[in-house]
Amino acid sequence: MADLVTLTIDGRTVQVEPGTLLVEAAAQAGILIPVYCYHPKLAPVGACRMCLVEIEGMPKLVASCTTPVKEGMVVHTNNARVEKARRGMLEFLLVHHPLDCPICDKGGECPLQDYTYKFGPGQSRYTFAKRRWEKPLQIGPNILLDRERCIMCFRCVRFCQEISGHEQLGVFERGNGQEIGVHPDQPFDSQFAGNTIELCPVGALTGAPTRFFGRTWEVAHSPGVCTGCAAGCNIRVDTRDGSEVVRYWSRENRHTDDGWLCDAGRFGFGFVNERRLLEPKLKSGEELTNATWQQALVRAAATLSEHSKAGTLGIMASPAMTNENLYAIAKLAREALGEKNLDHSARKRDAALADIARAGREAGFAAGTLVDIDAAARIITIGVDLSREQPVTELRVKKAVRQNGAALISVHGSDVELDGYAAAKVRYEPGKAAAAVEALAKQIAERDEPSPSVVVLGSRLAETEDASLIAALSALARSLGEQARLVAVLPSCNSRGALDLGILPAPDGGLSGAQMLQAARDGRIKALFLAGAEPLLDLDADLVKDALGRLEAIVYMGWAADSLPVSPDVALPCLTVLETGGTFSNTDGRIQRVFRAIRPRGRAKPVWQIAADLAQALGNPWLPASVEEIFEQVTREADGYAGVEWGRLGVNGIHPRALAEQRQG
């Protein structure tokens, strides 16, 4: 640390790393320099001129966002000259700004508002008519553009160029007519488009699905985790009146999301507000009618116990449920019912590859985390289309390729977006991935030096491949050397938790989800207990309908109404994770906590509560009092969760492995 650069900012002596930009050095010293175009994750451009500072010995003011520090620099950020420049810049920025703050979604969290109050002039000297443009323009499915509000900081354009790689936004015209826009007939439909809403320092880019969500000061924030995929991106849940979720916002956690969200996740909060099952219902005739909890529980317990005893029951639990809820369902299935037919997915999977991460470890890979991708010199994606399965992880891979020059090898059955970043691509026929992996292993062993490698393995491989893949992976692990790590991309937000908690068919003859559906068609399974409908998603709808239609009884419990193609006999309304709180384990095993964000709706109950009530009705009482208490039971019983404390999960979660390493040394 001997080679730090020492400089003086506003009379304060500051020591920073060489190459640090002045604006960052000032931030480290706790001195505020207003910025619009500068963003720590984007390359500096010096477009907005808001960060002008005076450096002694320089004839003119300089932009602190493009100026690196130098030994002995004396910088002034708030003298009369700088203040005059800021006033002038704000007056320029506001020349055409419509000042429609009262109807702007950014109003209240807008740096243009804040800095105008803090540094700006109270009046404008511009007396001519302001430039007017049609607004808002819908430039993409999720994005509205208001060109009048734009201050030309180019953050959105730079995000598209530097981060997402989807170069759909551009700057058109010059001078007074300069505008941000899309190319003709090319909508801004990037799946990362929503991030530009957050990057935009004014209200020029706003979200179409969240338009007029309420005012920023009316919403309460609570920390959560996105339920869209297994990446476990951290989010800030914005709620109104404690009853409605109005917006998701990113919440940076370098272990999972790096500060970005995909649009599917960002706008995927509808499950909390819409199409909710809010009353217990029983089927009478063809109709579902409202019932009391007592009636519904009695009927559900009777159905479960009758069919479980007859060996004709199957249980599927949604991998979108929290660890606590899955634990409760597993307890109900195993202890109260003694049921073997339990699974969290109805997709066809090879039993040996059901847990693709475990298969990789058996093959000799060390378990990796998403962060390992950042440091990898070689990234091999096998059978995974990250842009569909885990979009934010795709950004991480792109960053590793672009910034660190990591070599990407894309092994997939068809062309995927990441091919464009790949140093090499390998194609295979479905079912023949093992051969492709083996050939790749051979090539790497012959040609390449061992280097820190991360293998990203898709869980979909378990659907098409057989156990020979494990042998091929072993060969790959050997060729990559000891530094090879494995990250498995699992399908649902808590697939990892479902696997860790053993929501899987019993090894001694339990039916898997796919086998249960087949058995339902054959008449060997006569009743299904569906905790959430997610296990049946993405399957052939007609086959599912046919299988469910042949059942004698369906007991459904979940938060969504009408999610099944056949109406259930008993429907038990559940609260969502945002109403109860709980934990999810993301794809690499990080345990993250979702905080309760809104009040419970309707007469719905927590999943674990219903499971406990059913266990009680079946004569096997289990009386947990809270999510926290169940989590403690989970950490005692689940493999690898030992030592994780509820109170220490915090807002960023804990990786059990990191915790263990920390304790060892």
Add this chain to the structure above:
Amino acid sequence: MFVEFVKGLGITLKQVFRKPTTVNYPEVKRPVSARARWRHKLLRHEDGLERCIGCSLCAGACPARCIEVIAADNTDDDRKSPGERYAAVYEINMLRCIFCGYCEDACPTGAIVLGPDFELADFERSSFIYGKERLLVDAPGEVARVKKRLE
């Protein structure tokens, strides 16, 4: 002693023949001050469009937190107010309102104005939640009457 007694009675007698200061409310009503801040009204523009743009600044300024605004998009086919945004829901809980007039101060379009109507008694709590149907004045003409106070 007797003198004081007569003096006191004299004051009483004087009051007896004075014109009374009270009035027979509700048959007789006293004029309300021109600046009275009572029941709110939501005004319209001269062309009949609503002045309210649903910005919630009134609700933000309200110390009693008695105003609820939910905004929605204007469309050209169904235009409620000029510009992009209008109040789909505008509710004031008159039981909570303290008639401070901050909402009027905060309003950027001069849409909400407190007026002279002070007789707000009712029989049910729920009927004290005034929605747009009660707050919004019907005709632009009414603007002038309510706004007299503002000048």
